[in-house]
Amino acid sequence: MRTTTDTRVDSAAEPETRLDTEEPAGLAKPGALGRLFAPIRPHLIACGVLSALSAAAGIVPYVAAAEMARAVLTTPEGAASTVWTWVGIGAAGAALWLVLLVQSSRLGHYADAAIVHDLRVRIVRHLGALPMGWFRSAGSGRVKRAMTGDLEEMHEVIAHALGQLTGAITVMVAAGGYLFFVDVPMALAVTAVLGLMGLSYRVSMRSMTTHVNRLIAAEGRISAASVEYADGIQVVKAFGTGGQVLRRYDDAVNEYAEAFAAWVREVRYSSAGTRLFGSEMAVLTVVTATGLAFIAVGSLAAADLVAFLVVSVGLPTSILPAVSAAQGVRKGRMGAANIERLLSRRPLPEPGVPETPRGHGVEFDNVSFSYDGVTLAVDRISAVCPPGTVTAIVGPSGAGKTTLAGLLPRFHDVTEGAIRIGGTDIRAIRSADLLASMSLVFQDVALLRDSVAENVRVGRPGADDEDVRRAAIAAQIHGVIEALPAGYDTPLDAGGGALSGGERQRLTIARAILSGAPIVVLDEATAALDPDSEAAVQEALAGLTAGKTVLVIAHRLHTIAGADQILVLDNGRLAERGRHSELLAKGGLYARMWAAQEGVTA
Numbered sequence: 001m002r003t004t005t006d007t008r009v010d011s012a013a014e015p016e017t018r019l020d021t022e023e024p025a026g027l028a029k030p031g032a033l034g035r036l037f038a039p040i041r042p043h044l045i046a047c048g049v050l051s052a053l054s055a056a057a058g059i060v061p062y063v064a065a066a067e068m069a070r071a072v073l074t075t076p077e078g079a080a081s082t083v084w085t086w087v088g089i090g091a092a093g094a095a096l097w098l099v100l101l102v103q104s105s106r107l108g109h110y111a112d113a114a115i116v117h118d119l120r121v122r123i124v125r126h127l128g129a130l131p132m133g134w135f136r137s138a139g140s141g142r143v144k145r146a147m148t149g150d151l152e153e154m155h156e157v158i159a160h161a162l163g164q165l166t167g168a169i170t171v172m173v174a175a176g177g178y179l180f181f182v183d184v185p186m187a188l189a190v191t192a193v194l195g196l197m198g199l200s201y202r203v204s205m206r207s208m209t210t211h212v213n214r215l216i217a218a219e220g221r222i223s224a225a226s227v228e229y230a231d232g233i234q235v236v237k238a239f240g241t242g243g244q245v246l247r248r249y250d251d252a253v254n255e256y257a258e259a260f261a262a263w264v265r266e267v268r269y270s271s272a273g274t275r276l277f278g279s280e281m282a283v284l285t286v287v288t289a290t291g292l293a294f295i296a297v298g299s300l301a302a303a304d305l306v307a308f309l310v311v312s313v314g315l316p317t318s319i320l321p322a323v324s325a326a327q328g329v330r331k332g333r334m335g336a337a338n339i340e341r342l343l344s345r346r347p348l349p350e351p352g353v354p355e356t357p358r359g360h361g362v363e364f365d366n367v368s369f370s371y372d373g374v375t376l377a378v379d380r381i382s383a384v385c386p387p388g389t390v391t392a393i394v395g396p397s398g399a400g401k402t403t404l405a406g407l408l409p410r411f412h413d414v415t416e417g418a419i420r421i422g423g424t425d426i427r428a429i430r431s432a433d434l435l436a437s438m439s440l441v442f443q444d445v446a447l448l449r450d451s452v453a454e455n456v457r458v459g460r461p462g463a464d465d466e467d468v469r470r471a472a473i474a475a476q477i478h479g480v481i482e483a484l485p486a487g488y489d490t491p492l493d494a495g496g497g498a499l500s501g502g503e504r505q506r507l508t509i510a511r512a513i514l515s516g517a518p519i520v521v522l523d524e525a526t527a528a529l530d531p532d533s534e535a536a537v538q539e540a541l542a543g544l545t546a547g548k549t550v551l552v553i554a555h556r557l558h559t560i561a562g563a564d565q566i567l568v569l570d571n572g573r574l575a576e577r578g579r580h581s582e583l584l585a586k587g588g589l590y591a592r593m594w595a596a597q598e599g600v601t602a
């Protein structure tokens, strides 16, 4: 079965599946940020206004200091009252700066909490409505990125970057205005230094998107190679393929380092220019040199130079946060684009007027399905699976067994034909009811980070401890659970911790038994279990499947020799159908597969 948690190295190596037709991260319709932030626009505007006012108030103490100096230096005798007035103005500015800063930060964080919560709920609801097949194709990394990384970028923009940007712009305008008011030629000299800083910054950011996308792609390959290594560690160790996997990891790391080095190489001069022209040292040097020269020729008063020294030297420190804020906004735009793309994925269509199936027999009626719209993974298959019978699906690897079985719980919707349960098209059944009507037991056993009891109770939330115990007994796992350190209360990690493969599978069988769903879709484990475990699993399955409509994807034919009907798939088509003895007598594909397996196992 092709699943996201398969332990096969080859499947883990696939960076993208053909189903996942998303554009690369970050390349999306512009304006995503604005659209996602629409519900909190009034808050953001208020936050921006408060940040701007706070930044303007923050300039006042500097201006006050400069004005005091000018007053004292130009008219020392009558300066006292002017000085005290500016002391008052400066103090009021400082107090206002603090109050407004706290208010704008409070508002920003409030808006942030509201929108991030809103987006989280929307994402979770949307993920709940997406077809299961999407999760299998996109992988857990995509889901994790939307729930964590992309949302963090949003937080960065709302809670920090917007305030920093508006603040920096206000400082530039307010302080610049004051400096032009004091002396135009000097103000032009300061503008020239800061202009050079802006120019260098623009040059260094010219090809940022290209470099960032290259880095993101390399990062993706590094994490794919790490997951591949961790997921396939058993195969890697057993077959000594570690070298090959590690080489892929090395290549990805080298590509990342090379991408980074290329970026650094390209921007080394422009970045240095940004730092140099954006430093207090540069502004101080230019202001002092130009100011003294102007004083020497009599075009500038010494008092005015003091004003420039007080106000302009602090400008780079106020403006530089805007540089990182601008980057934060860029990243936020990428995160918003990713979230918007996820939210725009088509959910599983729900029926307008849901129907209730009359019975639990399953019928595949001329069913076809294609992942890529070109090749049919399932090609016009018809079969009837009456209630209380076992239908086995067999066939070579890639024949379409997993795909066909996955169409029943609507992991994907059929491309053509129909699947019916109790005579009702599954697309006319509410998806929650559809899933409640079946137990899915897959080989990539999904366990929760919770106690053993809760892991079984997932089958029927609200079931009491006695029901859980009875299900565990029927699934032949009760004895194993009792032997665990804390019995049913033993915590499990997602991988199942101390439980063996067979035990983990029996735990999910217990879960399915507890659910009591009338249809069972089962993917038999491909990994060979030891004879004792296999016998226990088979007994557990007998407890699960009695009286149900059972569909089993079988890899080891001897386990389904007693099935009521066997569908033999080949290349997406139904090659043969019948009971074990009939198919053997036919001497076709099934008989050949049987001979090959018996030959191997004999």
Ligand SMILES: Nc1ncnc2c1ncn2[C@@H]1O[C@H](COP(=O)(O)OP(=O)(O)OP(=O)(O)O)[C@@H](O)[C@H]1O
Pocket (backbone or CB within 6 Å): 001, 002, 017, 018, 019, 136, 137, 371, 372, 377, 395, 396, 397, 398, 399, 400, 401, 402, 403, 404
């Ligand atoms: N998510 C997917 N996206 C695109 N193609 C897929 C996807 N999953 C399976 N396929 C393709 O569909 C075809 C049928 O695959 P499927 O996994 O159903 O076969 P299978 O009989 O279950 O194989 P196996 O026994 O190896 O699990 C194969 O050609 C496979 O490459």
